[in-house]
Amino acid sequence: MEESSKLALPDAFLDFLQVNGLDPSIYTASDSTPRYIRLKPGCEAYLEEVEAEMKCKIEKVDWLPGFYSLPPDIQIASSKAYQEGKIYGIDAASGAAVLALDISAGDHVLDLCAAPGAKLCMISDLLGGSGSVTGVDVASHRLAACRTMLQKYALGDRCRLFVGDGTTFSLLPVGFHSESKSCESALEGKGDAFREWTSRRPYKERKKATKARKTVASQLVLGSQHPELIFYGRHSGVVGLTRSELYQSGCDSEVSSQGYDKVLVDAECTHDGSIKHIQKFEHWGWTTLQHRVLDAERTDSLTTLQLKLLSNGFRLLKVGGSLVYSTCSLTVAQNEDVVQKFLKENASAELQEINGAKNWPCKSGQIPNTLRFDPLTSQTSGLFVAKFLKLAI
Numbered sequence: 029m030e031e032s033s034k035l036a037l038p039d040a041f042l043d044f045l046q047v048n049g050l051d052p053s054i055y056t057a058s059d060s061t062p063r064y065i066r067l068k069p070g071c072e073a074y075l076e077e078v079e080a081e082m083k084c085k086i087e088k089v090d091w092l093p094g095f096y097s098l099p100p101d102i103q104i105a106s107s108k109a110y111q112e113g114k115i116y117g118i119d120a121a122s123g124a125a126v127l128a129l130d131i132s133a134g135d136h137v138l139d140l141c142a143a144p145g146a147k148l149c150m151i152s153d154l155l156g157g158s159g160s161v162t163g164v165d166v167a168s169h170r171l172a173a174c175r176t177m178l179q180k181y182a183l184g185d186r187c188r189l190f191v192g193d194g195t196t197f198s199l200l201p202v203g204f205h206s207e208s209k210s211c212e213s214a215l216e217g218k219g220d221a222f223r224e225w226t227s228r229r230p231y232k233e234r235k236k237a238t239k240a241r242k243t244v245a246s247q248l249v250l251g252s253q254h255p256e257l258i259f260y261g262r263h264s265g266v267v268g269l270t271r272s273e274l275y276q277s278g279c280d281s282e283v284s285s286q287g288y289d290k291v292l293v294d295a296e297c298t299h300d301g302s303i304k305h306i307q308k309f310e311h312w313g314w315t316t317l318q319h320r321v322l323d324a325e326r327t328d329s330l331t332t333l334q335l336k337l338l339s340n341g342f343r344l345l346k347v348g349g350s351l352v353y354s355t356c357s358l359t360v361a362q363n364e365d366v367v368q369k370f371l372k373e374n375a376s377a378e379l380q381e382i383n384g385a386k387n388w389p390c391k392s393g394q395i396p397n398t399l400r401f402d403p404l405t406s407q408t409s410g411l412f413v414a415k416f417l418k419l420a421i
């Protein structure tokens with residue numbers, strides 16, 4: 029980690045920080061930010077074993093149940109506990125964003141920007157043996173990594189994953205069956221129903237899936253059509269459904285009562301609050317940072333994307349349900365400004381105070397009830413968090 033304290037940020041990034049009023053010192057003064065892990069419920073007894081194996085003291089994070097902190101330079105990937113799926117790495121600020129959802133038993137949760145899936149794992153963990161979680165991401169390779177993670181930690185039982193555009197995703201939670209079922213569905217026999225998911229599908233099915241994937245990819249480019257289902261757990265509610273039952277959208281009034289209980293929109297952003305992510309560009313090359321993060325056209329369209337993701341996530345929420353919007357950017361443009369625009373356009377949205385946040389090591393955002401984690405004050409990665417309630421109007 030000593031390396032990072034000498035990190036020489038390129039001019040373009042320093043300009044970006046200056047324009048957005050951000051202090052560059054967070055990228056050089058964060059060497060002491062701990063690494064965080066979450067222990068799978070029921071694995072607490074392994075803690076001593078993990079400490080002995082990693083040869084370090086693992087501290088309980090008092091304000092975040094199930095979380096532990098390790099010294100920053102400890103690598104967890106080679107540990108037995110990690111390989112056996114007893115622990116997974118997730119930053120404490122990310123854990124707080126999931127906790128802000130206030131997940132209860134039986135909730136149907138939508139994670140609209142799910143990959144690579146640390147927050148989705150925690151959501152599945154919190155749901156335990158009830159409810160369901162639907163993960164959506166536009167990047168199929170990243171979502172495939174998320175699927176691997178869910179399987180590795182045995183957390184995917186109630187999960188379904190779709191490759192699709194979160195700004196247009198419209199599928200309701202599992203178990204929702206519209207009274208006005210489509211004729212296609214009524215006529216269709218159950219012969220075509222989804223069977224238990226397996227990664228080793230017969231050749232014929234794989235061929236069909238490849239064809240469907242190609243069609244989906246071209247349809248995604250055109251901004252329409254069904255998202256591709258790439259994983260579903262045994263108790264996700266998908267087994268036994270026909271395609272037309274799975275792909276039901278529901279009208280607005282149906283969404284109000286049958287939509288998701290909780291929605292997480294952990295939106296695509298410039299990742300400038302994730303120090304570890306920015307440090308990686310030292311190896312990837314600073315020009316990559318310029319293309320991927322700082323390109324003006326991209327940053328402009330990014331806030332539009334964030335607003336669309338937030339609006340669509342909120343549309344899919346049932347009345348009385350809550351949505352958490354988060355980004356790992358520290359800029360006001362991608363956080364408070366998006367929230368302000370969203371509130372202006374959505375009279376049924378109310379910013380909510382986040383339960384328990386008084387004990388969290390974060391600051392208030394520029395709008396009351398919004399929160400900001402940053403490496404200097406929180407000893408976590410940077411994260412903005414806002415929570416909305418959907419009112420009946």
Ligand SMILES: C[S@@+](CC[C@H](N)C(=O)[O-])C[C@H]1O[C@@H](n2cnc3c(N)ncnc32)[C@H](O)[C@@H]1O
Pocket residue numbers: 122140141142143144145146147148164165166167170192193194195294295296297356
């Ligand atoms: C900050 S990352 C999400 C991290 C994830 N929640 C986790 O905890 O691991 C943002 C994600 O948004 C995805 N994304 C970008 N545009 C999207 C879109 N239009 N619809 C859905 N996902 C999108 C990216 O592929 C990326 O995986």
